[in-house]
Amino acid sequence: MADQHWPCAQCGADLRFVPGATELRCDHCGHVQPIPARPQARSRALGEIPLARGLSDDLTEAQTQTVQSTPCPNCGALVEFKGAEHATLCPFCATPVVTATGETRKIKPQAVLPFVLSEAQARDAMTRWLGSLWFAPNGLQEYARKGRALSGLYVPYWTFDADTRSSYRGARGDHYYTTETYVSDGKTRTRQVQHTRWSAASGRVARDFDDVLVLASQSLPRDYTDALAPWDLSALEPYDADYLAGFTAEGYTVPLSDGHAIGREVMAGVIRQDVRADIGGDEQRIDEVETDWSEETFKHILLPVWMAAYRYQGRAYRFVVNGQTGKVQGERPWSKWKIAFAVLLALVAAGIFYAVNQNR
Incomplete structure (x- = not known):
């Protein structure tokens, strides 16, 4: 994981990518630097890589890069180091991390889905989500609104x-x-x-899968990021470090082979749904499915996520916001008093209902 910095040509302060635009802007002097369009690079960058080549480490130098990185000992996020830097803090959990010896060859990101929502828009989405939660403590929404800024993070995925x-x-x-x-x-x-009348069934089904997403990070719970779907991958842009200016980009910690195994599990689940639909009837039993896999390819991409961690009554809670759509997922505290009051009301209502029916 590395923070990306670009100096302003006019004043030397940091430029940052503007969500929803194709430009870099300096918050200090207001200088704007457009990100040039690269239509020819787009078709190359968004092309698929044969899976067999990736699994056998048979990629070109242009498709890989050498990085100096080490996993965070606390949360497992991959922290990358640049230049002569040897120590830093993990952006996820603020744990001190010291670089390990040696370098690692990694697959380069091919494409990036730029942020669409600003930090303020993501905060509004999160605040609305918190306000919609049942049995949440009364002060949570206001507490979150006054908390520190959300962190913009590009999360690694395989497709x-x-x-x-x-x-x-x-x-x-x-x-x-x-x-x-x-x-x-x-x-x-x-x-x-x-009753159910059973009869033997057999047959064949076929499905072509396109861009099955698999989280390539271990620092965020997979059920959180899965719940941020859907993503509009038609908005992917060829990887350009300019889109990362002012944000943090995490390196992948789920190897391609492990990501492929997860991807096949996801696809196998869809195939079983197809089988059930093909069998028909009111119920289905599946005894065996044999699948031939062909034309397998992959991409390594970065998707935008706004993230926040809040402490409420001594406990930490994490929230993630889809940086493209504003969909929110996260942990939430529960108000014991609200739950107890709801249970009490339910018991009173049940008692009244019982008494009324007994007197009929």
Whole structure:
């Protein structure tokens, strides 16, 4: 993970990328520097890399870079060092990190999804989300509004493509009903009883996957970042360090091979849904699925996330905001008093309902 700094040509202060624009701006003197469009580079950067080449470490020098980095001993984020720098603080948890000896060859990001939302817009989205939470402490929203600024972070992801052809064996269950007679309160009554008729099923399904996203970081919970979807990947731009000015970019800590395994799990889940739809009926049993994988490719991309960590009554809570759409996910505290009051109201309501029905 590295903070990106660009000096202003007029005053020497740091330039920063302006979310939602294609320019760098100096907050000190107001100088604006446009980011040039690169239409030819776009088609090259957004092209897929054959997965086999990535897994066998058979990539060109242009597709890789050598970095000096070490994982944070506390949260696992990959902290990168530049120049003669040997020690820094982890941007995620403020743990002191000292560089390890040696260098690592890493796959370069091919594309970046630039920030669309400013820090103020992301904060508004988070504040609205906090205000919508049931059983949250009354002071949490105001506490968060007065907290420190959110951190803009480019999070590493893998994307995977694959063409799949799958054969399956299983069973189809169709419901049917029979009428059953029974005695209740001295009266003879009837009811419909559901049964399932099973029949063997087999067949083939096919699906082509495009840009299956897999988080390549271990510093954020995967269920948090998965909940930030969907992302509009059609807005990806060729990797240009200018988009990172004033933000932090995290290096990947999930290797390509591990990311591919997760990606296949995601795709396998979709294939099983396709199988169930192909079997049809009211219920399905899947005994076996065999999949042929072909045309597998990958990309390494960076996606924008605003992040905040707040302490509330002695405990830390983290929130993440999709820097493109404003979707929010995070941990939340619970108000014990609100929960206890709700339970009490439910018990009172249940007691009143019981008393009314007893007196009928």
